[in-house]
Amino acid sequence: MPLISLVWQDIMLGMTGEGALTELRRGVLGPCVLALLELRPRFGLELVRDLADAGGLLTSEGTVYPLLNRLRDAGLVTSEWRDETGQRARRYYSITDAGRRSLTTFRAEWARFSVTVGGVLNHRCDAVTPGRKERG
Amino acid sequence: MSGTALEHPLVRDYLHELDAAFAALPPERARELKEQITAHLDDALPADAGDQEVAAVLRRLGSPVNWPLKRRRRRPRWCRRLTAGGPGCAGRVAQRGADCRCRRVRGLGHRRGDSCTDPAR
Numbered sequence: 603m604p605l606i607s608l609v610w611q612d613i614m615l616g617m618t619g620e621g622a623l624t625e626l627r628r629g630v631l632g633p634c635v636l637a638l639l640e641l642r643p644r645f646g647l648e649l650v651r652d653l654a655d656a657g658g659l660l661t662s663e664g665t666v667y668p669l670l671n672r673l674r675d676a677g678l679v680t681s682e683w684r685d686e687t688g689q690r691a692r693r694y695y696s697i698t699d700a701g702r703r704s705l706t707t708f709r710a711e712w713a714r715f716s717v718t719v720g721g722v723l724n725h726r727c728d729a730v731t732p733g734r735k736e737r738g
Numbered sequence: 739m740s741g742t743a744l745e746h747p748l749v750r751d752y753l754h755e756l757d758a759a760f761a762a763l764p765p766e767r768a769r770e771l772k773e774q775i776t777a778h779l780d781d782a783l784p785a786d787a788g789d790q791e792v793a794a795v796l797r798r799l800g801s802p803v804n805w806p807l808k809r810r811r812r813r814p815r816w817c818r819r820l821t822a823g824g825p826g827c828a829g830r831v832a833q834r835g836a837d838c839r840c841r842r843v844r845g846l847g848h849r850r851g852d853s854c855t856d857p858a859r
Contacts, residue, residue, distance in 0.1 A: 662804060665806060667774040670774075692777065
């Protein structure tokens with residue numbers, strides 16, 4: 603089998619398999635966590651359930667916790683223990699000012715990015731128009 | 739009767755699985771992650787949860803083997819040959835090809851005894 607066929611096969615398998623979607627989900631999960639925390643602080647299970655309810659964002663709920671810790675290390679999220687009356691203490695996660703700024707930036711970039719990708723995927727841009735003159 | 743679902747055999751097995759998966763993490767990070775997952779399970783499961791309910795919650799959490807954990811990586815070879823210089827130091831390169839800890843010298847082109855402020859040869 604020619605090499606180019608093997609390469610193409612790999613790409614297509616990656617595209618149709620769960621791997622590419624998993625990577626995509628991982629990439630957008632951080633901003634989604636920040637967006638939920640922007641509304642109000644949440645404890646771990648609450649945050650996980652809200653993300654799961656959004657649909658299609660989580661393949662494995664446990665991945666949220668390493669992500670929260672990385673967001674905190676980056677200064678985008680903080681956590682504090684709250685001992686609410688009648689309940690046991692829980693760690694609540696909140697967005698920081700840096701997190702809000704980062705989220706605002708991401709929203710703008712995502713809007714541009716999704717328009718671009720949508721245009722290419724749906725053949726709505728110059729780059730994929732048949733008969734377009736080659737540069738040169 | 740147990741007071742918490744954390745004593746359920748399936749949960750105990752899962753917590754052991756966490757310990758194994760987190761073994762390569764820095765101890766503080768591993769302790770924190772385990773505490774977070776334990777709190778998640780404690781919140782998600784009633785004390786009298788049955789096997790099926792426990793299994794469903796664990797399945798949704800997923801195997802920690804597949805989580806994107808930032809593992810503690812062994813320091814690269816050149817990093818283990820650093821001189822003792824601190825920030826702003828003018829330390830001496832301990833070994834040919836080594837980097838100074840202040841990162842002003844990047845290994846190649848320097849010999850043992852060179853100051854980290856010397857230009858590369």
